[in-house]
Amino acid sequence: MMPQKNREKKITSGDNITTTRWIKARRVLGWFTLITLLIIVGGGMLLLRFATLPAGAIMQSTEIMDSEGQVFASIQGGIDRQPVKLAExxxxxxxxxxxxxxxxxxxxxxxxxxxxxxxxxxxxxxxxxxxxxxxxxxxxxxxxxxxxxxxxxxxxxxxxxxxxxxxxxxxxxxxxxxxxxxxxxxxxxxxxxxxxxxxxxxxxxxxxxxxxxxxxxxxxxxxxxxxxxxxxxxxxxxxxxxxxxxxxxxxxxxxxxxxxQIVNVRPLPEHQERLAPYFADYVRKVAIQAIGIDEQLLEEGGLKIYTTLDRKMQQQAEEAITQGVKGGDDELQAALIAIDPRNGQIKAMVGGRNYKQNQYNRVFATTRQPGSSFKPIMYATALEDHAVTASTRFRSEPTLFYYDDNRQIYRPSNYNNRYFNDEIGMRQAIATSDNIYAVNTIMRVGPQDVIDMARKLGITAKLDAVPSLALGTFPVSPYEMATAFSVFAGEGRKADPIAITRIESHDGDLLYEAKAHSEQVLSPALAYLTTNLLESVFERGGTGHRVASMLKRPVAGKTGTTDSDAWFVGYTPELTTAVWIGYDRGRAIKSSESRRAAPIFAQFTEAALTNVLPSAFAIPNGVVNVYIDPTTNLLYSPECASASVQETFLAGTEPTETCVSNERESEQKLDSLNKGKSWWSKVRRWWGV
CATH class of the missing domain: 1.10.3810.10 (Biosynthetic peptidoglycan transglycosylase-like)
Known part of the structure; x- marks a missing residue:
């Protein structure tokens, strides 16, 4: 057996050998690491010193395509560059x-x-x-x-x-x-x-x-x-x-x-005439601000932007605006936007009468009162809440309305102070744009509910919960009005408006693709009922009757007139269009100028849909048609004094009472009075006492 002392010496000797080997290995690793770093740094220095810089990138214009893939505009097609020396x-x-x-x-x-x-x-x-x-x-x-x-x-x-x-x-x-x-x-x-x-x-x-x-x-x-x-x-x-x-x-x-010091900035040179210049500007804005495309990449990256623009519809829109303002004041302006209510695609856009003179896009102007064209939003609210129905009657005459706990008074009036001085129903009120009926309706439903409805339909402008909201006294842009009316045309579905479908790099790589989004915000029955009532605007006595002969298909819509603005917002199942007429500085419009919006709408709609077969608005479940007496708006019977007319209601809100003849009505009143008399009164009457 080895002595303890010798065994300890042997162990110590073994440890020293292991330690020595570890030290040598660390030195080798250290030198290897150092040499590797020197090679990397040296290589990097050589690259930095002698590597050739690549050729500068060649800037390319970005092309904007219509819905058929044809180029109609470019972003920075010609680059303005004049190199000079630093001394210059x-x-x-x-x-x-x-x-x-x-x-x-x-x-x-x-x-x-x-x-x-x-x-x-x-x-x-x-x-x-x-x-x-x-x-x-x-x-x-x-x-x-x-x-x-x-x-x-x-x-x-x-x-x-x-x-x-x-x-x-x-x-x-x-x-x-x-x-x-x-x-x-x-x-x-x-x-x-x-x-x-x-x-x-x-x-x-x-x-x-x-x-x-x-x-x-x-x-x-x-x-x-x-x-x-x-x-x-x-x-x-x-x-x-x-x-x-x-x-x-x-x-x-x-x-x-x-x-x-005041800096005098030179006006921009006149722009070349091209198709849809306002729409092209809007596409550029959406690409940068909404989608997040770098502005310089957009200007010089050679991108391809595919849009929803329908070239034919755009040409028809520009022609309709040109004809619509022809012969009027040179400062009179107009705007038009058309949206496919089925998918939210913007098909045409005209932001003014002359892009060369003024690039301001009035489609997005938020300083314009829509007037009576806002009423359908209010009526849709009332119909949804069952606060009123198509048979609800209000008296059309000068009326004072008290609100804010009777601390405020509102005195609306009809255009040119024309009143029926009788009770009228909703269809007649919409067709003739009766303001008294509209304010009676909003007083019954409540202004805040109307604001909530407007938000559902896509209107984001500032609105106050006051009775005058019913008459469109708060500014809304044509873009928002077209968006809202598209919900009625789209059977209650709200499709987010889109202008760009996809963006590709100059190499064909997909940079962006639109995701279609729609939401059912109204019942199909409510959307149809609103539409059905708005079709009356084009019937005899309606504010759109004078352009009815220009339209060869079912159309719904509403006029709107204020002191400084004229509107027509209308639609077919395939196309919603908002038209605005007015002056940039809010100058008052003449009576003749206020009548220009409807013809622009009619001319554009019919021309834009020339190759589309006319189609009626689909009638969904939840809608009923009944015959009523137009005098009383009660269910029709042979005893009614007037001829019957058909009226449309949300199922469950149609009238349940039936009209009677004048003679029968008198007998019913007498019976009602008699029911309240005592037996002693009846005896006295029998005996003639």
Whole structure:
């Protein structure tokens, strides 16, 4: 047996051998790791130093297609770029750009580590992306070589190219490239093109105030455009001047002078005539703001945008507007939007009578009172609540209405103070647009319920719960009115309006595809009943009767007239159309001008649906038709004094009482009186006492 002391020595000797081997292995691993890192770093340095930069990206216009896949417009089809040397650019623009985009431009090597840390700290404090961290060199690299997708891969490539650019070019060369490359909106790329577009002068002639305004545009070319958003552009200019002051580029006196100086912005050149220019502008807005397509990618990425526009319907809409305003005041404006109620697709859009003169899209104007064209929304509410039915009668005469716990009085009147001075039913009230009947109805149903109905139908405009709501006194856009009436046309289904069906990259990759969304917000029976009542507008005595001969198919709709606006909103099972006529500044319209909306609707609807066979509105379950006496609106019987007429009701709300002849009615009244007399009175009558 080995002594304990010898055994301990042997164990210790073995441990030393193991430790020595482990140390050697660690040294080998360390040297291997170090050599590997040196190779990687060295390779990276060699790449950064000698790798060839790729050719700059070729910018392509984005094409907008109609529903048949044919191009009808393009976004930035011709790029306005006029490269100049740095010496030909105002020093004020150079200083303003550096101050607002990259304060440490002359200190970093392409990537600003200090700026990254500052941006990260601000984002962390606000728990959101508040600060950008791209240097001017990084922006140039992105514009030249990369897409605008927001991924880490693109960001890493951007940083690599930025460092490479800093090694290949001087700072002056980089800022020169940047100022000739950056997008300033409205098709202008580079400082020279932008200076001539906005101020009609060369880039070298720009003042401090003009330079500050120009330097602020690239952050959001649409939002900070002095043409589209002058207030936002001026606010952005002040921000640029403040940055220049903080970085020592200008004095406080210079900053104040530039702030107070009025910048004269040159009007945009006239636009070329093209199909659906207002719709094309709307598509661009939806792509950027709703879908989230990068603006510069949209301008120069060669995308293909497929839309819902029906070329034939659009041409008919433009023709109808042209004919509708012909011979009128030169300042009289018009707007039209047509939507397929079955799927929400926008088929035609005209935002004004002359796009060249004014690009404001009145389809989305939220300062227009719809007048009586709003009444169907109110009547649908009352019918749904069973507050009234088609047989409900109110007296048409001057009436005072008390509301707000009798603290307020409302005095509505009919157009030209024309009243029936008798009781009338809902169908007659809708056909003749009787205001007294409408206010009686909203007083019975409650204004808040009407607002709730409007929201269900897609109206988001501000509405107050007051009696005048029944007469359309709160502004609503033609877009919202067409959306709401499409629910009636669509058998109670609300299909979200869409203009873009899909967007593809220039390589054919799918970037976006619309997801159709519809919701049953009204019962089919209620939608049909509302439609059935609105068909009366085109019958004799109705406000749309004078255009009835122009229409060769079942149509429902409603006129609307205020002091400054004229409307017609109507539909067939295949198409809903809202037409507005008026002046941009709210000037009063003449009586002859107020009658132009209905003919525009009729001309467009019939022309747009020429190749569509006429079809009646489908009658759903839950609707009943009964014959009533038009004098009393009670169920008809042979004893009624008048001839019978057929009326439509929601099942369960039709009249249950039957009319009687005048003689029978007198006998019934006498019997009723007799029932209340005592037996002694009857005895006295028998004896003649």
């Amino acid at each position: 650019i105002s020093p004020w623009l150079v200083k303003a750009t550096v101050a607002v985009e990259d304060r440490r431009f002359y200190d970093h090597a392409g990537i600003d580590a200090q700026g990254l840390a500052r941006a990260a700290w601000v984002d962390l404090r606000h728990m959101s992306k508040q600060q950008g961290a791209s240097t001017i060199t990084q922006q140039l690299a992105r514009n030249l070589y990369l897409s605008h997708e927001r991924t880490w891969t693109r960001k890493l490539k951007e940083s690599w190219y930025a460092i490479r650019l800093e090694q290949a070019y001087t700072k002056d060369e980089i800022i020169e490239l940047y100022l000739n490359q950056v997008y300033y909106g409205h098709g202008a790329y580079g400082a020279e093109a932008a200076a001539r577009l906005y101020f009609n002068k060369a880039a070298r002639e720009l003042t401090l105030s003009e330079s500050a305004m120009l330097a602020g545009i690239p952050k959001g070319p649409s939002y900070y455009s002095p043409h589209l958003h002058p207030k936002a552009a001026d606010t952005r200019k002040r921000k640029v001047l403040q940055d220049m002051l903080e970085t020592g580029q200008i004095s406080a006196k210079q900053a104040q002078a530039a702030i107070t």
